[in-house]
Amino acid sequence: xxxxxxxxxxxxxxxxxxxxxxxxxxxxxxxxxxxxxxxxxxxxxxxxxxxxxxxxxxxxxxxxxxxxxxxxxxxxxxxxxxxxxxxxxxxxxxxxxxxxxxxxxxxxxxxxxxxxxxxxxxxxxxxxxxxxxxxxxxxxxxxxxxxxxxxxxxxxxxxxxxxxxxxxxxxxxxxxxxxxxxxxxxxxxxxxxxxxxxxxxxxxxxxxxxxxxxxxxxxxxxxxxxxxxxxxxxxxxxxxxxxxxxxxxxxxxxxxxxxxxxxxxxxxxxxxxxxxxxxxxxxxxxxxxxxxxxxxxxxxxxxxxxxxxxxxxxxxxxxxxxxxxxxxxxxxxxxxxxxxxxxxxxxxxxxxxxxxxxxxxxxxxxxxx
Numbered sequence: 001x002x003x004x005x006x007x008x009x010x011x012x013x014x015x016x017x018x019x020x021x022x023x024x025x026x027x028x029x030x031x032x033x034x035x036x037x038x039x040x041x042x043x044x045x046x047x048x049x050x051x052x053x054x055x056x057x058x059x060x061x062x063x064x065x066x067x068x069x070x071x072x073x074x075x076x077x078x079x080x081x082x083x084x085x086x087x088x089x090x091x092x093x094x095x096x097x098x099x100x101x102x103x104x105x106x107x108x109x110x111x112x113x114x115x116x117x118x119x120x121x122x123x124x125x126x127x128x129x130x131x132x133x134x135x136x137x138x139x140x141x142x143x144x145x146x147x148x149x150x151x152x153x154x155x156x157x158x159x160x161x162x163x164x165x166x167x168x169x170x171x172x173x174x175x176x177x178x179x180x181x182x183x184x185x186x187x188x189x190x191x192x193x194x195x196x197x198x199x200x201x202x203x204x205x206x207x208x209x210x211x212x213x214x215x216x217x218x219x220x221x222x223x224x225x226x227x228x229x230x231x232x233x234x235x236x237x238x239x240x241x242x243x244x245x246x247x248x249x250x251x252x253x254x255x256x257x258x259x260x261x262x263x264x265x266x267x268x269x270x271x272x273x274x275x276x277x278x279x280x281x282x283x284x285x286x287x288x289x290x291x292x293x294x295x296x297x298x299x300x301x302x303x304x305x306x307x308x309x310x311x312x313x314x315x316x317x318x319x320x321x322x323x324x325x326x327x328x329x330x331x332x333x334x335x336x337x338x339x340x341x342x343x344x345x346x347x348x349x350x351x352x353x354x355x356x357x358x359x360x361x362x363x364x365x366x367x368x369x
């Protein structure tokens with residue numbers, strides 16, 4: 001089988017993660033053919049010394065010229081819907097950076113485009129695919145850890161004022177939200193994937209230290225279908241940065257403490273003193289592969305699905321889970337209400353915008369490729 005042809009759209013600060021993922025996989029599996037950015041110099045700079053890769057300033061032009069199998073979208077969130085649909089209509093599958101889109105209404109449009117074209121859009125959620133997280137999921141599915149009881153999910157990051165000044169960051173119209181939408185979404189996705197279906201959110205948020213219209217801190221209490229509870233904190237103002245997830249089950253605690261990516265060494269499994277019913281620690285010693293939660297792990301799984309012609313992971317309902325959670329978090333924080341899953345329907349303003357104000361004028365301009 002020939003390698004899958006891929007193009008990367010957007011040559012900003014996150015493009016290196018995607019180029020590194022392509023470089024990390026065998027050339028027999030994937031071939032980078034193009035990088036697109038409205039700034040041609042940025043696209044050429046991202047290509048660097050790579051051979052056989054063409055820089056484009058228009059995705060439409062690139063799609064006609066290259067006919068890629070996979071388009072990787074690394075642009076501001078406000079551009080995602082249009083780019084995803086155009087790539088699908090050109091016959092490509094899509095791997096799109098977070099947040100996947102700006103609202104539940106936009107997700108519906110992506111789902112409709114999937115149905116019309118037969119292609120799929122997978123949301124970047126690389127933290128799911130490291131070897132330790134995958135083992136935790138298997139132990140959950142096999143009942144080794146027992147019933148989920150409590151989740152603690154803290155994304156405590158630091159973004160200075162300069163991060164927001166003069167950029168598309170920090171606006172409801174271009175960024176979909178603050179650290180809840182753009183920073184904490186990775187760890188929240190991992191927590192929701194491991195803890196099971198969520199049922200209700202009660203949240204608060206504030207803008208404490210940055211001159212932005214979105215939040216720079218949020219806190220949420222989450223109820224799960226299993227009866228478990230969760231605590232979620234997202235911050236852009238924490239000088240000592242940390243990404244910390246702790247999951248307490250009946251028979252063991254699984255936790256990871258890292259920052260932007262993890263290895264096996266960042267994970268720990270603990271059991272009560274004198275535990276005898278099951279031996280989760282014996283299963284934990286099966287962790288003989290050390291694959292971090294990096295983009296190449298997800299990209300490899302997506303290529304497997306593309307070769308098999310089946311829906312890739314982190315798409316469809318799996319992508320909707322975290323997007324609906326995000327909408328519920330923002331609705332709860334803004335209205336003061338508890339928000340149940342499935343309650344944000346088409347007649348709800350929070351279905352059409354994360355802040356419930358679809359007509360809000362943009363604070364800045366997102367660079368469109």
